[in-house]
Amino acid sequence: MQEKDKKDWQPKILAILCNWCSYAGADLAGVSRIQYPPNIRVLRVPCSGRVDPMFIMKSLQNGFDGVLVSGCHPGDCHYLSGNYNARRKFAVLKPLLEYIGIETERVQFSWVSAGEGERFAEVVTKVTNDIRKVGPAKRLVKGVVSW
Amino acid sequence: MVKALREEVKRLFEEKKVDLVIGWGKGSLPMTATPIFINKAEDAERLIWDETCSNNLAVYLTKDKRQLVKTDQKIGIVVKGCDGRSLVLYAVENQIQRENLVIIGVPCAGVIDKKKVLKHIEGKEVLSASFEADRMTVEGRGFKTEIAKCDVLSDSCLNCNHPNAPVFDVFIGEPRKSDSVEDVYPDVEAFEKLDSEARWKTMVEAYSKCIRCYACRNVCPSCYCTECFVDQNDPQWIGKSPEITDTLIFHLGRNLHVAGRCVECGACERACPADIDLLKLNRKISKEILERFNFTAGLDINEKPALASFCENEKQDFIMG
Amino acid sequence: MIKIEKSNFGTFIQNLSADYSLFAPVGEGQQSAFREVKNAEQINTHIQITQNSPKTVFLPQTEVLFEFSGDDIQSEEKPAKPMFFWGVRSCDAKSLNLLDKVMGQSKQRPDDPAFQDPYWKARFDDAIILTLACNEPASTCFCNWTGGSPFSKDAGDLWAVETETAYLVEPLSEKGEAFVKGLSGYDTASEKDKQSIAKLKKQAESYLQPAVDAETLKEKLPQTWEDPLWDEVSAKCVNCSACAFICPTCYCFDIQDEGKKDKGKRIRTWDCCMFPIFTKEASGHNPRSLARERVRQRVMHKFRYFWEIYGESLCTGCGRCVRVCPVNLDIREVAKQLLEADSAA
Numbered sequence: 001m002q003e004k005d006k007k008d009w010q011p012k013i014l015a016i017l018c019n020w021c022s023y024a025g026a027d028l029a030g031v032s033r034i035q036y037p038p039n040i041r042v043l044r045v046p047c048s049g050r051v052d053p054m055f056i057m058k059s060l061q062n063g064f065d066g067v068l069v070s071g072c073h074p075g076d077c078h079y080l081s082g083n084y085n086a087r088r089k090f091a092v093l094k095p096l097l098e099y100i101g102i103e104t105e106r107v108q109f110s111w112v113s114a115g116e117g118e119r120f121a122e123v124v125t126k127v128t129n130d131i132r133k134v135g136p137a138k139r140l141v142k143g144v145v146s147w
Numbered sequence: 148m149v150k151a152l153r154e155e156v157k158r159l160f161e162e163k164k165v166d167l168v169i170g171w172g173k174g175s176l177p178m179t180a181t182p183i184f185i186n187k188a189e190d191a192e193r194l195i196w197d198e199t200c201s202n203n204l205a206v207y208l209t210k211d212k213r214q215l216v217k218t219d220q221k222i223g224i225v226v227k228g229c230d231g232r233s234l235v236l237y238a239v240e241n242q243i244q245r246e247n248l249v250i251i252g253v254p255c256a257g258v259i260d261k262k263k264v265l266k267h268i269e270g271k272e273v274l275s276a277s278f279e280a281d282r283m284t285v286e287g288r289g290f291k292t293e294i295a296k297c298d299v300l301s302d303s304c305l306n307c308n309h310p311n312a313p314v315f316d317v318f319i320g321e322p323r324k325s326d327s328v329e330d331v332y333p334d335v336e337a338f339e340k341l342d343s344e345a346r347w348k349t350m351v352e353a354y355s356k357c358i359r360c361y362a363c364r365n366v367c368p369s370c371y372c373t374e375c376f377v378d379q380n381d382p383q384w385i386g387k388s389p390e391i392t393d394t395l396i397f398h399l400g401r402n403l404h405v406a407g408r409c410v411e412c413g414a415c416e417r418a419c420p421a422d423i424d425l426l427k428l429n430r431k432i433s434k435e436i437l438e439r440f441n442f443t444a445g446l447d448i449n450e451k452p453a454l455a456s457f458c459e460n461e462k463q464d465f466i467m468g
Numbered sequence: 469m470i471k472i473e474k475s476n477f478g479t480f481i482q483n484l485s486a487d488y489s490l491f492a493p494v495g496e497g498q499q500s501a502f503r504e505v506k507n508a509e510q511i512n513t514h515i516q517i518t519q520n521s522p523k524t525v526f527l528p529q530t531e532v533l534f535e536f537s538g539d540d541i542q543s544e545e546k547p548a549k550p551m552f553f554w555g556v557r558s559c560d561a562k563s564l565n566l567l568d569k570v571m572g573q574s575k576q577r578p579d580d581p582a583f584q585d586p587y588w589k590a591r592f593d594d595a596i597i598l599t600l601a602c603n604e605p606a607s608t609c610f611c612n613w614t615g616g617s618p619f620s621k622d623a624g625d626l627w628a629v630e631t632e633t634a635y636l637v638e639p640l641s642e643k644g645e646a647f648v649k650g651l652s653g654y655d656t657a658s659e660k661d662k663q664s665i666a667k668l669k670k671q672a673e674s675y676l677q678p679a680v681d682a683e684t685l686k687e688k689l690p691q692t693w694e695d696p697l698w699d700e701v702s703a704k705c706v707n708c709s710a711c712a713f714i715c716p717t718c719y720c721f722d723i724q725d726e727g728k729k730d731k732g733k734r735i736r737t738w739d740c741c742m743f744p745i746f747t748k749e750a751s752g753h754n755p756r757s758l759a760r761e762r763v764r765q766r767v768m769h770k771f772r773y774f775w776e777i778y779g780e781s782l783c784t785g786c787g788r789c790v791r792v793c794p795v796n797l798d799i800r801e802v803a804k805q806l807l808e809a810d811s812a813a
Contacts, residue, residue, distance in 0.1 A: 053403050054376065054384055057396045074459065084457035087466070091439055092406045092432055092454070094465045096399065099339065099431045101347025110467040123467060139347055142392045174796040176608070181796035182704040202795060206706065211744075214703045214759055262498060270497040272516060272606050288604065356499070358529060361743075362708035362794050378745045387724055388530035388737040418794030420519070420710045422498040 011065040011131040015040040015124070016055065018048045020078040021113045022070035028117030036121035037128040040068065047071065049082025053093045056107055060140045066106045066131040070123065073111040083111070102139055105130040148253070152225065152319045153191045155251065159223055159317075160188035165249050167216060168223035169207050171200040177276045177285075178261050182207065184215045196225065196319070198278055201258040201301060202366070203414040205233035208243055209371035221247055227255035229303070229412035231312020232445025233368035236408055238314075239448060242371065252315035254323035257296075257304030259283070260417050264299045268292055302426055303413025306331050313446050330443060332434040338427065350395065356421040357394045359387075363415035363425050369405040369444075376400055402428045407436050407453030410445040469638040469657040470648060477635065481508040481554070488552035488596070491525055493518045502553065511554065513630070516606045517786060521716030522553055522560050526591050527567065529713070530737040533587065533723070537731045550594035559611045559784040561599040561623035563716035568592055569778050570719055587736075596643055599624030603668050605675045608787030610800055612679040616785055618672040619665075631664050682771060682781045685803055689772040693764075697809045701802045702763035704795045709740030711789035711797075712766070717782050720746075741765050767802060 017023040023044050029036060041064075045051060048071025056067045069090070077083040090109050098104045108130070110123045138144055152170075159165045172183035172193045180199040184207075185191065204224055206212055216222055226234060234250060237243040264273065264285060276285045284293050308330050310323040338346065361377070364370045377385050377397050385400070386393035402409075411433060415425045436442050439462060442453040472480050484490050485506050492511040494503040501520035505511055534543035556564075569575065572592055574583035602609070602618035611617060621627050625644035628637045636657045639645045692698070712718040722739040726732050739746060742763075747756045756762050774782035783799070790798050 054396070054400055057399060058384065061392045061396060074463075081457065084459065085454075087461075087463060088440070088454050088457050089403075091463075091465060092435055093403065095435050096402065096428065096432060098343075099346065100350045100395070100399070100428070101343045101345075103343060108467060109465065126467065140392050140395065142386075142390065145351065145391050175798040175801055176790070176796065179796050184700075184703050207704075212706060212759070214699060265497050270500070270515070274607055358713050360709040360713045360740075362706070362710045365706040365708040366794050374745075378743070380745075386726055387722055387739075388726075388735055390530070414794075418708070418710070420498065420714060420792040 011039050013040045013066045014059045014064045015068045016043045016051055018071040019046050021072035024114035025112040025116045025120040029120045032117045034121040036124040039128045047079050047082035048086040061142050065137045068108050068127045070110045070112045073113055103134045105134050148320050149196050152196050153194050156191040157188045165223035166220040169204050170194045170225035177273045196253050198259050201417050203230045203368050203412045205230045205368040223249040225251045226312045228309040228311050229410050232410035235313055235445040235448050250315040252312040252318040254320055255310045257300040259299045260301040267294050301413045303411050335431050335434050353423050354394050355391055356423055358421055359389045362418040366414040366418040369408045406432045408444050469636050470654045471657045472635045474633055478508040489549045490552050492554040517557055523716050530735055533734045533736055535733040546590045553597045555600045556597050557602050558599050558620040559616055559786040560716050561597050563784045565623045566717050597624040598626040601629040603672055608790045611785035612676050614682045614781040614783050614785045619669040629665050636661055686772050686775050692806055698760045698764050702760045705759050705763050705797050707742045709742050710792045712740040714788045714792050
């Protein structure tokens, strides 16, 4: 990677948000005019339990520099237990990706409620800064793989 | 031991307790056993049980591979510890009718990995092999070598803590006492200590060898989906070529699908024609699940797999505070 | 017949690699394959048979047919140097000829280039194949079943035997003649050398097990179509494609587009008749939905269908599938069982 490219580079982050909490939280951040980095692309899903680990791996493969998955706080799931099931999946996925050598910053999880516009902005800021630090994704990206 | 097994199977047929028995028979190559399906008492003579019986026979009870097995038949199946754990998994996941199954347990001291033997003798061809308690002798044209059995045991057997089937109807001989009392993961811990770049490099090097033959998936007792995600093409999740990211995502996807369900029998690794140590990822997941959820797959017929259940107040340190 | 002393082998290989892309057996055991080499040290000269056949070079597991961007289409250039294959076993040399019948020539429309595969032809037509006699066939070898033999000269452009001290090389085709003419400074093989060839040949043949006649099998196969024996022989098959992917003559492939929007590449990648999805139709119907039908297809294709079209068996008896099968489904046993079965006509 050239120095020049590094300066211009902006991380591209996929934010997979659950319809009932985090998506509404993002909406609240928007209507409240809270500033957060414009690096995320939002994918709305009915529930964090809908998130197949495959979505996350495919996003990285197709060139996203990072993925944020956010759902309702434990106990608040619209479908009662979707986020608990999601939590178990993530508990396995995250260490597994780290184990094979994917930077731990690239895949992150959070709980953001519909009322936490402020928090949503904080989460996105943190994730963006984290990914900025580790730089452009190179490892699991199709056609780019290197170390 | 073999004699007792044959006697027992003969008795099961004679008492009409089984219509079909799945076991291991002598293979066509040295150091190789092969799955056999027998349907009459006299064929019990074809059964063997030794350190070459490495296939996990539970796989033949899954829907797609039930070629000779009819659903209303009484089936006998010879199982090692890990095969027995697969049966527990099937019972938990409603894949078998327990009452139609006669589980014949055999005590297992580990099976050998042929590929390790071949590496030991630098690719020379083995024409015959014989086994003693703790060593094996291999012979070929112009050489005869003794190898300590522990050097050629399948990776899955090295840290195995479950030598006997957890659930069985008959047991041949005495159940074997396990060498250790808890599941340990020294191999995983060693790999975790490497830095991220080294881990990634190792992975890419290992999985670049994959030819996408799906032998690992197809011998895996926990992989019994009628349509695998890798075969789906609308949407197509994974490219068909052995391109490294597609290959890695296939393997990771498979690992995640068998997370909390993998019994670590090592069938995948022994089946791999490209010699990839596939179990490395499965064992990482098993370790994680044991540490977090205190769960080991295939031991308790009344316990749901780890990823099919949850506790409300469990540790969530991996989620942003 | 010329004689290349082993002491000169290094120089011979060095010279070869200057004029050709030189491929030779490399690596041990499960990692062994034909790869490009630059010098003799890289070559594994004592290997019985490589795990991966030379097919992987001529018909790679995946190749890019062309790249596209909008209406613009770019395909790869022809390789600059022709390939030279050192140390191909007779079964593998034959397998390349069999593949050429399908990919390179076309029996039905021999003069129509539209029926010839340009990617195959670009690699195969100029390539020189040196068939190295098998001094020590493996216990899994059964080339004698399908008309081959360890010292067969039926396929390849050059033929060579490894003796104690030298490689003895003779041409088999016009390409081979031209190659040998281009060599200078090598002795011709003596009468004594020829005697040692005869001795090695006899010894090699003694290692093989008695042959089963593939032609009888071919005659028998049509009658076995409904035989319940297929249930038995296929019961243990787990439907992976290990056998097909290491087979030197399996050529089925899938063509896929990879890319985004109007930019990407069209790739050709191996496929396998053992996969249920191989024959699955858009309606959801699968004419070969059972393992029995798929195993039968594979055996029939190797020992019957190909024969009916091209006049010989598609199996060359290299024994690779016997070695890699994770459940020890041995094609030799299957053939024997089929021959013994008393299927009704």
